[in-house]
Amino acid sequence: MIHDLAVIGGGVHGSTVALFAARGGMKVTLIExxxxxxxxxxxxxxxxxxxxxxxxxxxxxxxxxxxxxxAREWLGHDVGVVVCDGLSLAFTxxxxxLLSFRAGKRREAxxxxxxxxxxxxxxxxxGVSDTVRLAGYCKVxxxxxxxxxxxxxxxxxIDAGVALQENTPASGIVREDGGFAVQTSNGVVRARRIxxxxxxxxxxxxAWLGIALPIxxxxxxxxxxxxxxxxxxxxxxxxxxxxxxxxxPHGTVVIGxxxxxxxxxxxxxxxxxxxxxxxxxxxxxxxIPDLKAARVARAWAGLEAETADALPAAGPIPGIPDxxxxxxxxxxxxxxxxxxxxxxxxxxxxETDLPLFxxxxxxGTATPSEARHD
Amino acid sequence: xxxxxxVLGAGPxxxxxxxxxxxAGLKVVLFEQQPAAGGQVWRxxxxxxxxxxxxxxxxxxxxxxxxxxxxxxxxxxxTVWSVGQHxxxxxxxxxxxxxxxxxxxxxxxxxxxxxxxxxxxxxxxVIGLAAATVLLKSHGALPGTRVVxxxxxxxxxxVAAGILKAGGTVAAIADLAGPGDWLKALPAxxxxxxxxxxxxxxxxxxxxxxxxxxxxxxxxxADGGEAIEQVRLAPVDAAGGFSAGxxxxxAADALCVGHGLVPGAEIPRLFRTAQTFDRRRGGFIxxxxxxxxxxxxxxxxxxxxxxxxxxxxxxxxxxxxxxASAHDAGALSADAFAAAAxxxxxxxxxARAFSDAMAEMMALRPxxxxxxxxxxxxxxxxxxTRADIEAAHADGARDLNQLKQFTRCGMGPCQxxxxxxxxxxxxxxxxxSREAVGAFTARPPLRPVPLADLMGAFDYADIPIPAPxxx
Numbered sequence: 001m002i003h004d005l006a007v008i009g010g011g012v013h014g015s016t017v018a019l020f021a022a023r024g025g026m027k028v029t030l031i032e033x034x035x036x037x038x039x040x041x042x043x044x045x046x047x048x049x050x051x052x053x054x055x056x057x058x059x060x061x062x063x064x065x066x067x068x069x070x071a072r073e074w075l076g077h078d079v080g081v082v083v084c085d086g087l088s089l090a091f092t093x094x095x096x097x098l099l100s101f102r103a104g105k106r107r108e109a110x111x112x113x114x115x116x117x118x119x120x121x122x123x124x125x126x127g128v129s130d131t132v133r134l135a136g137y138c139k140v141x142x143x144x145x146x147x148x149x150x151x152x153x154x155x156x157x158i159d160a161g162v163a164l165q166e167n168t169p170a171s172g173i174v175r176e177d178g179g180f181a182v183q184t185s186n187g188v189v190r191a192r193r194i195x196x197x198x199x200x201x202x203x204x205x206x207a208w209l210g211i212a213l214p215i216x217x218x219x220x221x222x223x224x225x226x227x228x229x230x231x232x233x234x235x236x237x238x239x240x241x242x243x244x245x246x247x248x249p250h251g252t253v254v255i256g257x258x259x260x261x262x263x264x265x266x267x268x269x270x271x272x273x274x275x276x277x278x279x280x281x282x283x284x285x286x287x288i289p290d291l292k293a294a295r296v297a298r299a300w301a302g303l304e305a306e307t308a309d310a311l312p313a314a315g316p317i318p319g320i321p322d323x324x325x326x327x328x329x330x331x332x333x334x335x336x337x338x339x340x341x342x343x344x345x346x347x348x349x350x351e352t353d354l355p356l357f358x359x360x361x362x363x364g365t366a367t368p369s370e371a372r373h374d
Numbered sequence: 375x376x377x378x379x380x381v382l383g384a385g386p387x388x389x390x391x392x393x394x395x396x397x398a399g400l401k402v403v404l405f406e407q408q409p410a411a412g413g414q415v416w417r418x419x420x421x422x423x424x425x426x427x428x429x430x431x432x433x434x435x436x437x438x439x440x441x442x443x444x445x446x447x448x449x450x451x452x453t454v455w456s457v458g459q460h461x462x463x464x465x466x467x468x469x470x471x472x473x474x475x476x477x478x479x480x481x482x483x484x485x486x487x488x489x490x491x492x493x494x495x496x497x498x499x500v501i502g503l504a505a506a507t508v509l510l511k512s513h514g515a516l517p518g519t520r521v522v523x524x525x526x527x528x529x530x531x532x533v534a535a536g537i538l539k540a541g542g543t544v545a546a547i548a549d550l551a552g553p554g555d556w557l558k559a560l561p562a563x564x565x566x567x568x569x570x571x572x573x574x575x576x577x578x579x580x581x582x583x584x585x586x587x588x589x590x591x592x593x594x595x596a597d598g599g600e601a602i603e604q605v606r607l608a609p610v611d612a613a614g615g616f617s618a619g620x621x622x623x624x625a626a627d628a629l630c631v632g633h634g635l636v637p638g639a640e641i642p643r644l645f646r647t648a649q650t651f652d653r654r655r656g657g658f659i660x661x662x663x664x665x666x667x668x669x670x671x672x673x674x675x676x677x678x679x680x681x682x683x684x685x686x687x688x689x690x691x692x693x694x695x696x697x698a699s700a701h702d703a704g705a706l707s708a709d710a711f712a713a714a715a716x717x718x719x720x721x722x723x724x725a726r727a728f729s730d731a732m733a734e735m736m737a738l739r740p741x742x743x744x745x746x747x748x749x750x751x752x753x754x755x756x757x758x759t760r761a762d763i764e765a766a767h768a769d770g771a772r773d774l775n776q777l778k779q780f781t782r783c784g785m786g787p788c789q790x791x792x793x794x795x796x797x798x799x800x801x802x803x804x805x806x807s808r809e810a811v812g813a814f815t816a817r818p819p820l821r822p823v824p825l826a827d828l829m830g831a832f833d834y835a836d837i838p839i840p841a842p843x844x845x
Contacts, residue, residue, distance in 0.1 A: 035770075035771075035772065035773070035776045038775070038776065038779070042779055052843065054844060054845065055845055091834055092834075092835075098842065102845055105845060131834070147778075147779040148779070148780075150776070150779060150780075151769060151770075151779065151780045154769070154770050155769070166770075167772070225825070226786070226787050226822060227786075238839075239842075240839065240841075240842035240843070241842055241843035242839050242840055242842070242843070250782075258840075258843060259840065260840070262459070270459070271458050271459055272456065272458075272818060273458075274455075274456040274458065274462070274464040274471075274473065275838075276838075277456070277818075277828075278471065278828055278829055279837050279838050279839070281825055281828055281829050282829045282832050282837050283837055283839065284825075285825055285826075285829060286834050286837070291825060292824075292825050292826040292829075293824075293825075293826065294824070294825050295787070295822040295823060295824045295825065296455070296819050296822060296823050296824075296825060296828065297785075297786065297787055297789065297819075297822055298785075298789060298817050298818075298819075299817060299818045299819065300817050310844045330844070
């Protein structure tokens with residue numbers, strides 16, 4: 001049989017494209033080398049914030065935030081989304097400047113961020129340190145339980161009639177008359193159209209088609225505490241974006257912010273650097289002092305894909321009709337569902353409300369941007 | 375590099391590994407969470423507490439004296455939370471966070487207790503058999519005033535006799551094994567006369583006190599409101615499942631129950647070394663060569679953390695790993711290594727029959743897991759029941775880590791150390807094999823560590839905050 005669409009990669013991008021394409025009437029298969037949403041989409045910090053989103057993505061993130069907030073309606077299943085206030089903190093004069101500048105740029109792009117005094121920040125978030133001088137305050141913030149993403153999408157995709165092929169690594173694509181033949185561990189899968197949605201693995205996937213698109217792999221360290229009494233009620237970050245902090249309804253606190261560990265595309269997140277775990281934790285406790293009493297239950301590293309200009313790779317693949325790519329969205333968990341839905345609409349032949357991010361701009365670039373956190 | 379070799383765990387395996395490496399001239403550092411060496415089997419009384427002599431305490435005292443007289447740098451009271459490549463170990467202790475670096479690492483982190491859940495197992499007053507030995511050996515405290523001792527393996531006798539010796543009351547012992555099982559093991563036990571005598575002494579103590587022993591009985595339920603009030607026992611078959619027959623109800627304010635041990639192989643797993651599932655050895659164990667080398671260069675493992683074999687084997691295997699690290703470091707010639715390793719291997723061979731028989735008694739009985747009622751909690755940190763686990767399977771969960779994401783099973787403070795084996799067995803019953811279901815991925819910290827201890831005192835200005843993310 002031949003599918004209308006084969007999506008390779010079952011993270012939040014691939015799953016969303018597959019879901020909306022199937023709901024749009026296409027016969028869709030989704031091919032994933034492991035279980036759904038077990039890489040970046042299942043192990044990220046779950047933050048749904050505009051205060052860490054790239055300015056160019058703010059219009060997308062706003063719409064994606066609304067999607068997450070209404071996940072029960074369109075996805076049909078719970079991802080534990082909590083919508084709450086968000087604060088981005090400045091503790092020094094320098095950080096005040098950085099915050100004012102960054103919040104201003106994001107506000108121009110449509111994010112409803114206002115600047116509030118330290119006293120006002122403490123009124124909004126009583127858990128926050130009294131050393132805060134200034135804060136970016138945004139009512140459009142919140143978080144999801146990232147580890148529930150796979151379960152929710154799995155149910156939704158099955159309901160929508162998508163032929164799920166989990167634990168089925170793909171190893172190559174051959175163009176043939178009327179479409180594509182995807183080689184998988186389970187045999188050849190044929191489809192008229194393909195979407196490559198492999199996160200950091202988009203680079204080797206595109207190479208199957210002779211396209212060289214360098215994708216940098218970020219190794220984001222994360223820490224989660226045991227369940228503790230309520231110590232905070234908002235999503236808290238800092239001016240330069242190197243902290244994300246929130247407490248889940250069941251009491252655990254997730255500490256993130258993109259401090260880099262050791263790993264790569266081949267081996268995944270291999271190891272955390274203890275000094276950076278300590279740095280990240282110090283920053284978290286400096287922001288929310290009551291957090292000190294908690295114990296660390298677990299720390300891990302998740303991958304994030306980044307193109308040379310740190311903007312998404314989402315659109316048609318140049319020179320190959322009916323082939324598309326979707327991924328490398330900065331803070332991709334936040335904005336991913338909306339951008340992936342745009343791509344599904346494009347594939348279904350509809351006009352899209354906002355433009356996609358075609359990769360033509362990136363082809364021919366020599367190397368991905370240098371490590372930015374190191 | 376601060377040292378030639380780092381050893382984690384100061385039980386019979388780790389202490390002997392450290393001693394062997396230090397005797398060969400290596401600069402050795404030994405990390406231990408407890409305030410003294412000895413592990414669980416030769417656990418020391420808490421500082422300042424005087425305990426009567428026993429063969430276990432004497433063995434522990436001898437080991438502690440050897441360590442104290444050695445060149446090994448010992449760091450007690452340290453919680454190791456990070457173990458990194460090329461071997462950097464971070465631990466929190468009395469002085470905050472500290473670390474050591476060495477080209478070789480010996481993991482001797484022991485085993486976890488296994489309790490196969492039954493209704494009421496999370497009630498206050500229900501504790502593990504191994505936990506009971508901690509109370510008795512370290513704290514000189516009794517688990518309750520009227521105690522039922524249940525489960526399987528040699529710890530039953532250790533705990534029951536220990537309670538009697540400390541002046542407590544044992545209401546009954548319930549052993550999943552039958553007299554025939556023990557009889558079958560007798561020739562193997564007789565290969566270690568000293569330990570057989572020790573067992574006989576426990577048996578005499580128990581018999582002399584006229585404690586009822588219910589062979590081939592398991593715990594059907596522990597009942598109570600705020601805490602345990604009674605224990606219901608029921609007959610079981612050879613596979614551990616309940617069989618027809620009358621229940622026995624016993625009033626008790628404590629139940630000490632354990633169903634064997636699970637190797638604490640988190641460190642080899644952290645480094646993704648090759649592993650195999652071995653039911654008799656307690657679960658997933660790292661693949662090792664004859665000297666305790668894992669598949670990762672420089673990483674060695676020994677003791678019950680690499681498969682349940684008991685203290686006799688742990689001592690010799692620890693020594694072997696220590697010798698191997700010294701040989702690999704160039705501190706021990708091939709001849710000297712061969713001679714010393716030969717002796718250690720001979721001791722392991724001598725202990726084999728005994729250790730196999732004991733491990734067999736403690737291995738997980740599949741029918742016992744099959745008998746867990748649906749509403750019974752399996753993951754006690756996160757209140758995940760057997761029914762929740764099976765619902766996750768129906769929802770598509772096919773391995774333990776996926777089960778964890780679907781249900782939070784194994785996400786709590788114990789990080790699956792306690793529930794992982796039973797949850798794996800339940801899922802494997804649906805999926806087909808333990809190998810397919812796998813083990814929970816090991817992650818730091820290896821034990822929960824307070825944020826306050828981790829970060830110590832600091833100035834905000836000194837936090838090395840990386841450069842801003844792109845705008």
